[in-house]
Amino acid sequence: MPVTIVVAGKGGTGKTTISTLLIQLLRDRGVVLAVDADPATNLNQSLGVDLEATVGGIREDMTEAIMAGSLSPTLAKQEYLDGRIMAAVVESKGFDLVAIGRPEGPGCYCAANNMLRLSMDRLGKNYDYIVIDSEAGMEHISRQTTRDVDILLIISDLTQRGIKTAGEIKKLVKEMRTGVGRMCLVVNRSPDQLPPEIQATIDALGFELVATIPPDPALSDLEVKGSPVTELPSDSPLRRGVRELADKLGL
Numbered sequence: 521m522p523v524t525i526v527v528a529g530k531g532g533t534g535k536t537t538i539s540t541l542l543i544q545l546l547r548d549r550g551v552v553l554a555v556d557a558d559p560a561t562n563l564n565q566s567l568g569v570d571l572e573a574t575v576g577g578i579r580e581d582m583t584e585a586i587m588a589g590s591l592s593p594t595l596a597k598q599e600y601l602d603g604r605i606m607a608a609v610v611e612s613k614g615f616d617l618v619a620i621g622r623p624e625g626p627g628c629y630c631a632a633n634n635m636l637r638l639s640m641d642r643l644g645k646n647y648d649y650i651v652i653d654s655e656a657g658m659e660h661i662s663r664q665t666t667r668d669v670d671i672l673l674i675i676s677d678l679t680q681r682g683i684k685t686a687g688e689i690k691k692l693v694k695e696m697r698t699g700v701g702r703m704c705l706v707v708n709r710s711p712d713q714l715p716p717e718i719q720a721t722i723d724a725l726g727f728e729l730v731a732t733i734p735p736d737p738a739l740s741d742l743e744v745k746g747s748p749v750t751e752l753p754s755d756s757p758l759r760r761g762v763r764e765l766a767d768k769l770g771l
Contacts, residue, residue: 522553522647523771524668528654528693529675530685534708537739538675539653540566540749541762546771547614550648555640556619558655564610564617568748573608574621575640598638605639618643649771668699671769673730678710680721687725704730706765730768733761 527539540563543554556563556571564571582601585591591600610617644650674689676682686705693700705727707714712732714722722729736758742751752759 522644522650523670524644524650524652525671525673525769525771526652526654526669527673527675528689530682530689533675533677533682534733535675536563536566536653537749537758538673538706538708538733538762538765539563539651541752541759542766543567543615543651544750545762545766546649546651549771551646552615552649552651553644553647554615554617555650555652556617557652559621561619561621563653564619566749567612567615567617568750569610569612569617571610571617571619573604574619575605575608576621578604578608602639602642605643609643616647668701670701672700672703673706673765674703674727675706675708677708678715678718680718683707683718683721683725686727687721690725690727702728702769704728704769706730707732709733709735731761731765733758733765 525542527535527542529535536558539554543552544567546552554563554567559576561571561574578601582591582597582604586597591597605618608618672693674686676686683705690703693703705722707718707722707729710732711734714732734757736752736756738752738756739749739758742749
């Protein structure tokens with residue numbers, strides 16, 4: 521079974537950047553399925569690959585076709601969805617990418633979402649690692665798009681608001697999910713020695729602080745140029761931080 525890692529946190533904390541570097545690191549240790557679960561769908565840009573379709577769009581197309589009666593009754597719907605999702609997978613060296621895309625429209629998607637879960641389960645079995653760049657609200661987790669999570673990384677910046685938001689995500693996950701193994705906090709753009717006020721809040725929330733990752737000036741230059749995060753130099757502080765994170769997690 522693959523090791524499933526979900527990267528969560530409020531917007532702007534560096535979730536996608538950390539997801540990207542983790543994917544790039546793990547592809548040297550096995551085959552990785554990268555899942556972009558953020559409706560903004562920008563993980564592909566960070567990884568430097570093109571994206572043509574999303575799972576949400578496929579699900580919506582199928583639901584509309586069923587309601588319109590245009591989907592052949594002889595065609596098994598689960599097989600149809602499996603095939604469309606496989607065709608939407610972006611293949612790259614050492615990893616594949618699939619994007620969940622936008623959330624549901626106004627109609628009922630219960631049946632389609634059940635089939636989607638089966639499709640994602642079947643797809644995920646082909647990989648050593650699954651890395652999910654999550655939306656901030658964790659709605660795909662509550663919908664059980666992914667059934668079990670081995671490691672949940674909650675990313676925060678060096679602010680009280682960020683840490684407290686991470687605490688809310690932790691609380692939400694505990695209320696909605698039972699299949700979460702290790703739940704850890706990562707403080708991004710941070711010095712090694714946290715300010716005592718931040719450390720006190722982390723302790724009060726009962727977090728396992730697994731890593732602090734320093735700021736990286738090279739990242740700003742890539743963002744200005746519109747270049748993928750994968751172009752960061754091998755000795756960049758961000759890369760070193762993610763390598764240390766992976767080692768601490770036993771990956």
